[in-house]
Amino acid sequence: MVSTIQNTDVKQKDADRAVVVAVTSRAVFESGADGDDVYGMGVAFPLLQALQRVNERLLEENPAESLLFDVVLITTDSQQQQQSSRIISSTRHYGLEVSRFCFSSEEDFVESLQKNNVQLFLSTDRNEVPQASQKGVLSALLDRQEAPSEQLRVMFCGDAVNRPDAGPMPASRQAAQSFSAQLGEMRQRFGMSDSPLSIVLMTSHGGRESCGGALRTLRSRGVNVDEAYCLAGAPLSPILSVVRPHFLLSDGFSGLED
Amino acid sequence: MVKMNLDPLQVMSGQVKELKVSPSSNGDSRGSWEEKDEFDQDHLGLTTKPKLPKPENAVTIAVSSRVLFRTEREQEVYLQKGVEEYLRYQIEHENEPFAPGPAFPFVKALEAVNTRLRELYPQSEELFDIVLVTYNHAHVGIRLINTINHHNLFIERFCMTGGSSPIGYLKAWHTNLYLSADADKVREALAEGIAAATMFMTENLTEVSESQLRVAFDGDAVLFSDESERIFKAHGLDKFFEHERDNEDTLLDHGPLKGFLEALGKLQKKFYAKGHRLDCPIRTFLVTARSAASSGIRALKTLRAWGLEIDEALFLAGAPKGPMLEKIRPHIYFDDQMFHVEGAAEMGTVAAHVPYGIAQKHNLKQNSNVGK
Numbered sequence: 301m302v303s304t305i306q307n308t309d310v311k312q313k314d315a316d317r318a319v320v321v322a323v324t325s326r327a328v329f330e331s332g333a334d335g336d337d338v339y340g341m342g343v344a345f346p347l348l349q350a351l352q353r354v355n356e357r358l359l360e361e362n363p364a365e366s367l368l369f370d371v372v373l374i375t376t377d378s379q380q381q382q383q384s385s386r387i388i389s390s391t392r393h394y395g396l397e398v399s400r401f402c403f404s405s406e407e408d409f410v411e412s413l414q415k416n417n418v419q420l421f422l423s424t425d426r427n428e429v430p431q432a433s434q435k436g437v438l439s440a441l442l443d444r445q446e447a448p449s450e451q452l453r454v455m456f457c458g459d460a461v462n463r464p465d466a467g468p469m470p471a472s473r474q475a476a477q478s479f480s481a482q483l484g485e486m487r488q489r490f491g492m493s494d495s496p497l498s499i500v501l502m503t504s505h506g507g508r509e510s511c512g513g514a515l516r517t518l519r520s521r522g523v524n525v526d527e528a529y530c531l532a533g534a535p536l537s538p539i540l541s542v543v544r545p546h547f548l549l550s551d552g553f554s555g556l557e558d
Numbered sequence: 559m560v561k562m563n564l565d566p567l568q569v570m571s572g573q574v575k576e577l578k579v580s581p582s583s584n585g586d587s588r589g590s591w592e593e594k595d596e597f598d599q600d601h602l603g604l605t606t607k608p609k610l611p612k613p614e615n616a617v618t619i620a621v622s623s624r625v626l627f628r629t630e631r632e633q634e635v636y637l638q639k640g641v642e643e644y645l646r647y648q649i650e651h652e653n654e655p656f657a658p659g660p661a662f663p664f665v666k667a668l669e670a671v672n673t674r675l676r677e678l679y680p681q682s683e684e685l686f687d688i689v690l691v692t693y694n695h696a697h698v699g700i701r702l703i704n705t706i707n708h709h710n711l712f713i714e715r716f717c718m719t720g721g722s723s724p725i726g727y728l729k730a731w732h733t734n735l736y737l738s739a740d741a742d743k744v745r746e747a748l749a750e751g752i753a754a755a756t757m758f759m760t761e762n763l764t765e766v767s768e769s770q771l772r773v774a775f776d777g778d779a780v781l782f783s784d785e786s787e788r789i790f791k792a793h794g795l796d797k798f799f800e801h802e803r804d805n806e807d808t809l810l811d812h813g814p815l816k817g818f819l820e821a822l823g824k825l826q827k828k829f830y831a832k833g834h835r836l837d838c839p840i841r842t843f844l845v846t847a848r849s850a851a852s853s854g855i856r857a858l859k860t861l862r863a864w865g866l867e868i869d870e871a872l873f874l875a876g877a878p879k880g881p882m883l884e885k886i887r888p889h890i891y892f893d894d895q896m897f898h899v900e901g902a903a904e905m906g907t908v909a910a911h912v913p914y915g916i917a918q919k920h921n922l923k924q925n926s927n928v929g930k
Binding site for chain 2: 491492493498500501507508509511512515516524525526527528529530531532533534535538539541542
């Protein structure tokens with residue numbers, strides 16, 4: 301059973317233009333003691349604030365801006381479902397710019413994502429992410445971050461698999477392309493310095509040609525990358541801990557360098 | 559230009575592993591960022607270039623784009639017209655490769671050493687690994703890649719930080735030496751314990767060897783600490799000699815470039831082990847104002863105690879370094895005093911400034927007296 305509740309505290313976004321990002325409430329809120337009215341801040345909290353900041357800055361540049369992030373909180377956890385009012389009140393308590401709340405079960409949450417036209421799904425659950433991805437919804441796993449940045453940092457991984465014959469195109473490739481194009485358009489609203497959004501490219505296996513190819517492909521979609529890291533086989537985690545992206549998008553980005 | 563001669567045997571000896579599907583799509587429940595590490599073996603046999611070493615095994619040299627290439631015109635655009643115009647200019651000129659910069663001959667020589675190392679030790683990861691670390695925006699990336707291709711450089715790793723500090727990346731890459739045009743970044747790196755030096759563009763460079771890497775070091779405040787220099791500056795030359803004589807058997811403390819000399823020494827020993835002492839493609843030089851008769855002894859004893867060999871020690875007893883360097887023709891010469899760096903450059907040697915120790919206060923005083 302899927303249900304959607306609008307958050308009347310927040311102005312609803314333009315359905316045609318907004319970039320719908322669904323985040324699981326389990327990622328945003330941490331269950332505290334049962335007596336508390338309000339949840340604690342979870343792993344995705346800084347991410348939500350960063351998304352919010354981008355919207356604020358977009359509206360500063362153009363008060364009539366319709367290309368904004370439209371954040372939906374999706375609850376699949378049966379425990380949290382019973383606390384739906386607590387989720388809503390916690391959201392209001394923190395003043396989070398969430399336009400809708402979706403409640404569904406583990407079985408039909410993907411349906412909920414599709415119904416809500418979700419362009420990016422973020423979760424801390426390692427099973428949910430590939431499930432959504434298989435059904436064509438661009439998804440990424442959220443990890444706890446040390447010292448998350450105020451600036452929204454999105455990383456594209458340019459070379460998950462570098463072979464055209466390695467099986468069927470991931471279902472979410474189309475979703476990845478349109479999301480990246482929208483992100484690129486958003487990025488162009490800001491100047492080179494002091495942008496609330498940074499687009500980062502990383503190629504982990506290939507050499508400079510891989511990275512160069514990915515830069516060109518992204519540029520052809522209107523995505524101008526701010527930072528590029530070409531690892532050519534070097535270990536990822538030391539570099540990732542310096543780059544500190546809020547999330548990584550590799551799903552659907554294979555073949556960027558073609 | 560030195561062409562990279564890739565031994566075809568090396569390419570064939572890499573095993574062709576089975577292709578694996580990306581772990582993060584199509585139903586695999588592992589999505590963690592860290593687990594992508596496992597798959598980096600797969601491309602060994604499928605590329606035509608030699609496999610790159612793990613950063614901690616290699617001698618990692620990080621160079622910025624401004625020292626590897628000449629970017630003066632672009633710098634002018636940046637300073638006069640700002641970052642947006644600068645990036646537009648770069649993209650407009652994307653297909654025009656940059657000309658070689660002051661670090662270029664050094665990098666070419668590193669590649670020549672790698673070729674010889676791969677011949678002798680095909681499986682070893684003890685090689686030079688050159689990483690381009692720049693705080694340029696990735697908009698300049700394509701032009702930089704085009705330039706690397708044009709000059710046939712073997713640089714496959716880079717960090718374009720889009721304006722944020724590169725220092726964290728230097729550590730992540732286990733950098734053994736960082737070369738940049740930005741003195742502040744170099745100072746930051748030194749403060750983090752990373753050997754670093756500032757490079758400047760010089761015209762009329764003398765020709766250097768394409769087959770032997772030649773690296774020259776000043777002694778005090780470069781290989782050694784600045785303790786002796788402090789005595790000299792505070793109490794004069796006589797006191798300096800006296801102090802050195804009295805402390806002949808006390809080791810000098812280490813300086814910021816000691817680790818780099820050590821790394822070079824390790825690679826040299828690999829050549830010696832295979833009977834290549836006479837034609838070793840790495841040669842190191844100490845070029846110091848100390849004199850052989852007195853103060854030089856302490857320097858040599860210290861090096862020996864550290865287990866470091868230096869191929870040639872030149873004690874100038876205060877004579878200018880330029881003419882000597884012109885004879886040695888190193889690919890790079892490290893000195894802590896701008897006076898010597900400039901002197902070397904005047905005679906065609908690529909000199910790099912190590913902004914470390916007591917001489918820097920002196921440098922600053924000089925600059926403020928002269929004014930901009």
